[in-house]
Amino acid sequence: MLVKNISHRLFTGDSKNIVDLLIDNFSNEMLDKLYFIPKKIDKSLINEKTKDSAYINKVLKTINYYKDKNIEQLIYERFSLFTDYFKIKPKAKLFIIIGLDTTTIYSTNLDGEDVTVLLLEATNGNPDLLDILLAHEFTHFIRKQLLNKNIFEDSIGERLVTEGIASNYSEEVVSNMLEEDYCIVNSDTIKWVKDNIDVIERDIKGKTKDNELISNYFYMYANLKNSNMPVRTGYVYGYLKVKEYLEKNSLKIKDIIGIDWEKIID
16 A cells, blocks of 8 residues: 655645745646546646635645644554454555645546545545545445456446445544535535435436446536536435445445445345
8 A cells, every 4th residue: 555645845845935835736747647637627727726815725724734744644544444444455556635626536547557646635624524535435445456347437336336335434434424525525416316316216227237327427527418417416326325225234334345236226
């Protein structure tokens, strides 16, 4: 397991010159490979954010919170606890980035190898939010290792269960947060899914073994022009279905981490 902070310059420089530090941070070629290119983001847009005082304050809050902590060691310690719980040690690489003003943890390809990227200011200095993100992603490491397949693109059924397992494990690790925190969506999306379970189930019926609906249910920028369904509803539906299965069978996430998704999604 490798954890590497590629925005370390922000911690070693003088925060009084935060704008210069951020621009230097954005010039890191690794950021191009890990974020700007795979996410198709125009780097000039994030450079413009350096003129936004609210953005600068958010970044400074993150830097100040983690300045006296070894963030890499902190994450290693969290992963060690998760490893003890699952009794499986993952083979994975996690890269930490600060300054991109977005809330996400995601997988991408770096030089032919699958890696994970954590955008740390998403936690806004809240250790519970950090634990939620790390717990979520840790289940992906383990499930991918156990099943030895592309758990994100294999099928909509697999993706629903994979993300449902991740969100429910986040809740096991941090039990005092809201459902939208575990699913990484807004409260309106939670409500819409609960009010429209039948709509979702009609939509995916007969298609759960295919991957054609994955973008509709999981991508932030899904093309849903002909639907009133919000984006990222798959995270919520998967969370609810896995939770239902856990409660019905009195199980914990460690009991189902490698489960066949067809046992949960009809």
